[in-house]
Amino acid sequence: METVIRTKDLTKRFGDFVAVDKITFEVQKGEIFGFLGANGAGKTTAMRMLCGLSRPTSGEAMVAGIDVYHKPEDIKKNIGYMSQKFSLYEDLTVLENIKFYAGIYGLTDKQIKDKSDELVEKLGLQSQAKVLVKLLPLGWRQKLAFSVAIVHEPKVVFLDEPTGGVDPSTRKQFWDMIYDASERGITIFVTTHYLDEAEYCDRICIMVDGKIKALDTPFQLKQNFKADNITEVFYQLARTAKRGDD
Amino acid sequence: MKQFFSFIRKEFSHVFRDRKTLLMLFGVPVVQIVLFGFALTNEIKNSNIVIVDNAKDMASQQIITKLASTQYFKINKALLSSSQIDDAFKSGDIKLAIVFPENFYNDLLHTNKAQIQIIADASDPNTGNTLTNYVTSVVADYQAQLNATIKAPEQINLDTRMLYNPDLKGAPNFVPGVIAMVMLLVCVMMTSISIVREKELGTMEVLLVSPFKPIYVILAKAVPYLVLSLINLTVILLLSYFALDLPIRGSLILLYAESILYIVTCLALGLLVSTGAKSQYGAMTISLVGMMLPTLMLSGYMFPIENMPLVLRILSNIVPAKWFYIIIKDVMLKGLDITYIWKETLILFGMAMFFLMLSLRNFKTRLE
Numbered sequence: 001m002e003t004v005i006r007t008k009d010l011t012k013r014f015g016d017f018v019a020v021d022k023i024t025f026e027v028q029k030g031e032i033f034g035f036l037g038a039n040g041a042g043k044t045t046a047m048r049m050l051c052g053l054s055r056p057t058s059g060e061a062m063v064a065g066i067d068v069y070h071k072p073e074d075i076k077k078n079i080g081y082m083s084q085k086f087s088l089y090e091d092l093t094v095l096e097n098i099k100f101y102a103g104i105y106g107l108t109d110k111q112i113k114d115k116s117d118e119l120v121e122k123l124g125l126q127s128q129a130k131v132l133v134k135l136l137p138l139g140w141r142q143k144l145a146f147s148v149a150i151v152h153e154p155k156v157v158f159l160d161e162p163t164g165g166v167d168p169s170t171r172k173q174f175w176d177m178i179y180d181a182s183e184r185g186i187t188i189f190v191t192t193h194y195l196d197e198a199e200y201c202d203r204i205c206i207m208v209d210g211k212i213k214a215l216d217t218p219f220q221l222k223q224n225f226k227a228d229n230i231t232e233v234f235y236q237l238a239r240t241a242k243r244g245d246d
Numbered sequence: 247m248k249q250f251f252s253f254i255r256k257e258f259s260h261v262f263r264d265r266k267t268l269l270m271l272f273g274v275p276v277v278q279i280v281l282f283g284f285a286l287t288n289e290i291k292n293s294n295i296v297i298v299d300n301a302k303d304m305a306s307q308q309i310i311t312k313l314a315s316t317q318y319f320k321i322n323k324a325l326l327s328s329s330q331i332d333d334a335f336k337s338g339d340i341k342l343a344i345v346f347p348e349n350f351y352n353d354l355l356h357t358n359k360a361q362i363q364i365i366a367d368a369s370d371p372n373t374g375n376t377l378t379n380y381v382t383s384v385v386a387d388y389q390a391q392l393n394a395t396i397k398a399p400e401q402i403n404l405d406t407r408m409l410y411n412p413d414l415k416g417a418p419n420f421v422p423g424v425i426a427m428v429m430l431l432v433c434v435m436m437t438s439i440s441i442v443r444e445k446e447l448g449t450m451e452v453l454l455v456s457p458f459k460p461i462y463v464i465l466a467k468a469v470p471y472l473v474l475s476l477i478n479l480t481v482i483l484l485l486s487y488f489a490l491d492l493p494i495r496g497s498l499i500l501l502y503a504e505s506i507l508y509i510v511t512c513l514a515l516g517l518l519v520s521t522g523a524k525s526q527y528g529a530m531t532i533s534l535v536g537m538m539l540p541t542l543m544l545s546g547y548m549f550p551i552e553n554m555p556l557v558l559r560i561l562s563n564i565v566p567a568k569w570f571y572i573i574i575k576d577v578m579l580k581g582l583d584i585t586y587i588w589k590e591t592l593i594l595f596g597m598a599m600f601f602l603m604l605s606l607r608n609f610k611t612r613l614e
Contacts, residue, residue, distance in 0.1 A: 051455045073457065081455035085448030091263040092256065103252025104458040132263075149452075158455075 002029040004156055004187045005050065010059035012045050019045040021210035022059065027189065027203075029155075032182050034201030035191040036230075038238055042210040043191045047158055050189070051081055064155040077105070080149040080157035080186075084164050086141050088148065090134035094125055097133055098148055105152035119147045139170035143177060150181055157181065159190040163197060175200050195231040204230070206237050213237045249458055253466035260440065261470055267436070275428045275478055279485050282420045293377055295342040296322045296334060301350035305360075309388050313344075318380050335367055342366045342377045354392075375550065421486045422574040423547030425479060426567040429505070430512050430541055432475045435533035437516030441467055442529040464609065468513045475509045476502070495581025504577065504587075507594055508570040514601035515566075521608040541567040569594045 005027040012020040020042040027033045037043040048054040050063050052072035061068040064078035088097050098116040107115065120129045123143055133141060142162065150157050159178075163171045175197070182188055182202075190201065198204050199218050206214040206221075214221055214237060218230055225233045261268065297313070299306050314321050322340070334340045345363040347353070354360040364381055366374035441464075444450040453463055479502070486492040494501065515537060523529035542548055544558065545567035551559055562568050569590045576582040576590075584591065 053451065053454055073459075076455060076457040079455065081452055083448040083451050087448045087452045089256065089260070089447070089449060092259055096256070096259060100252055100256045101452075101456075103255075104249045104453070104456050106249050106457065 003027070004029050004031075004064055005033075005189065006060075006062045007050075008060040010046070010049065010061050011057050012042075012049055012054065013057045018210050020049070023207075023210075023212050025205060025212065025215055027156075027187055029187055030182050030185050032178060032188040032190065032200070032202045034198045034204035035189065035207065036193070036195070036198055036204055036234060037191075037207035038193070038241060041207040041241070043207050044160060046207070047160060047189065047191060051079060051158055052076060077152075078155045080152065080154040082145050082149040082157070082159045082162050084161040086138075086145040088133045088141055088145050091132060093130045093132055094120065094136070094144060095129045097144065098151065101148045102151045107152060115151055119151070123147060139166055139173070142166055142170070142174055146174065146177055146181075150186055153184075154186065156187040156189055159188065161191055161193065163192065163194060171197070195234050196229075198230045198234075206234060208237050208241050213240070250462055250466055253458070253462070254469050257440070257466060257470040261436075261474065271432055271436070271474060272478065272481065274431070275424055275482050276485065278424045278428075279421065279482060279490070282424070292320050293318060293341045294322065294339060295319045295344065295377070296331065296340045298331070298343060298345045300348045301346040303349075303351035305351035305354055305388075305392075306346040309346075309362075309385060312384050312388055313381065316380070316384065318377070331365065335365075340367070341374070342381070344381060375553070420547065421482065421490070421492055422571055422578060423545070425482055425505070425574060426508070426545060426547060426571050427538070427541065428478055428482065429475050429509055430537060430567060432478060433471050433509055433512030434516040434519060434537045435530060436474075437467060437471050437513055438519035438523060438529040438533055439526050440471075441517065441520035442523050442526050445524075446526060460609070461606075464517060464606070468517075471513060471516075472506070472509055475512075476505070479505050492578075494578050496577035497583065500584060501574065501577050504570070504573050504591065504594075507591065507598060508566065508573075511566045511570075511594060511598040511601060514598060514605050517609060518601060518605035521605060540565055544568060545571045547571055566594060566597050569597075 003026050005025075007026075008024050009022040010020060010024070011018065011022050023046060035043045035047065045054065049056045049068065050061060052068060052075050056068065063075050066075045066078070068075060089100070092100065095116055098119055099112055102112040102115055120126055123140070125140070125144070128136065128140075133144070136144070146157075146159070146162065149159075163174060166174065171194070178188055178190070178200075192198065201218065203215065203217050204221065205212055214224075214233065216224065221230065221233050222228065225236055227233045227236065295313075297310055299310065310321065313319055319342075331340075331343050335343075343363075343365040345365070347361060347363070350360050350362075362385060364378055366378045441450075444453065450463075454460060483494065483501075487494065516533070519529055519532045519537070523532055540561075544551070544554075544562040544565045546562070547567070551562050551568070554562070573587050573590045573594070576587050
């Protein structure tokens with residue numbers, strides 16, 4: 001197995017506040033890695049460090065075989081990112097959004113054309129390719145945002161709470177897309193606070209107060225904590241939290 | 247480079263999709279030019295003035311005839327005492343009084359110095375100022391004629407401010423003003439809003455995660471607004487040339503070069519605003535109140551700087567539009583070349599560099 005993300009004692013401080021406290025984990029190629037935690041537990045900060053948006057205070061981190069300290073720019077070519085706001089341009093059409101993101105990742109004209117045809121077809125948006133994104137239902141936007149985040153076939157894609165505000169059936173469809181990407185060898189790093197969704201991940205990591213409190217497959221976690229579902233596991237751990245919900 | 251073009255294409259799509267903003271961008275200058283040019287002109291016609299002719303000699307008569315031949319004044323000739331003049335002002339009957347001293351022509355001939363007293367109603371400073379300027383320019387004209395025929399140089403105390411605007415048209419002064427304002431509007435407000443919008447939408451994060459460098463994000467944001475500003479400038483110049491018969495006396499290349507310098511300054515300011523603003527609404531407020539208002543007040547376009555209190559006069563020096571307004575007036579109206587305006591150009595250049603450095607530094611620290 002190829003290790004795609006590896007961290008050792010990764011830490012981020014803001015003044016006296018330790019947002020992320022010495023986290024150590026590894027993620028394998030093609031894995032769907034869930035990152036769980038209450039608001040303020042430090043999951044977004046951890047993810048931002050891995051994306052190169054934020055510089056770690058100490059510790060080691062490697063993404064797609066590249067060190068985050070030395071060559072953060074090289075990491076950028078190998079990762080995709082989807083924010084919780086779905087991050088599409090609402091006043092551009094579906095096709096224009098795809099072409100823009102493909103464009104800034106430096107795909108060639110032919111690649112851009114092939115890719116946008118392929119995506120539009122796969123999403124079933126042929127009739128809506130020239131429709132402004134703001135007119136699309138939220139579920140479609142979400143799928144489009146994900147497709148756009150992996151348009152350049154990155155090694156890892158980071159999804160920051162990607163299913164907020166979307167109804168359960170659409171969420172199910174969205175997870176089908178995630179499985180599909182994972183089978184193509186794209187590693188998925190996803191943060192969520194929908195605990196039922198955590199069951200879909202290959203492995204989950206639960207963060208409390210900036211530290212990793214549990215890291216295993218959903219099945220193993222439930223066994224260890226003698227719980228029926230991940231929600232129970234999470235609340236057992238979350239109860240120990242000292243930080244407030246901020 | 248290809249990535250860069252994808253970005254610029256996207257920026258243009260934003261601009262062209264947003265019909266309302268586009269209408270504002272191109273509608274506002276056109277409306278301003280037309281309004282100022284035809285309706286709201288600060289030319290003042292048929293104002294009631296009174297002339298107190300204590301001299302009643304050839305020179306005073308000639309000047310009065312000249313004044314009467316313009317369309318600006320309705321002249322009442324009267325011999326009033328100073329208290330009567332006071333009353334006339336108070337009742338609002340007259341806007342301006344001109345007093346010729348006794349022996350006016352004599353003084354002019356023999357001492358080579360003569361004085362005319364001009365009293366203006368300054369409760370409306372603009373009107374007062376404009377009327378005074380009209381009178382001075384008529385007197386200056388008379389003096390020029392006089393000196394052409396008589397050898398000895400004769401002086402009538404006067405102000406030569408209207409020298410470059412002999413037709414006394416209002417248009418020349420506001421066209422450069424409109425140019426300065428519109429560019430500020432496009433570059434500061436539009437640029438800051440478009441950057442802040444990316445932050446609000448969360449797309450800025452996605453851009454920062456992409457291999458596209460932050461500095462290119464800024465450049466790609468700037469290019470469309472630079473282009474739009476230049477188009478706007480061209481529209482304004484064409485409009486003032488064809489609709490207002492305002493000639494462009496100086497070099498067009500110099501005019502555009504100076505405009506680009508000013509645009510860069512404004513773009514840097516826009517970027518600076520975007521680093522400080524958290525929402526599009528905030529960006530707009532800062533641009534309007536923090537940038538537009540001081541520019542409107544202190545650039546010299548609406549209110550003459552020389553009439554301001556010292557504090558404001560000093561403060562006006564940090565307004566880039568003030569320098570641009572001087573430059574563009576010199577180039578457009580006086581037809582001067584770079585040797586006359588290099589100081590102002592240098593100041594503007596310094597400002598551009600300063601704001602650019604400052605905003606780039608702020609932009610970078612904000613990313614962390």
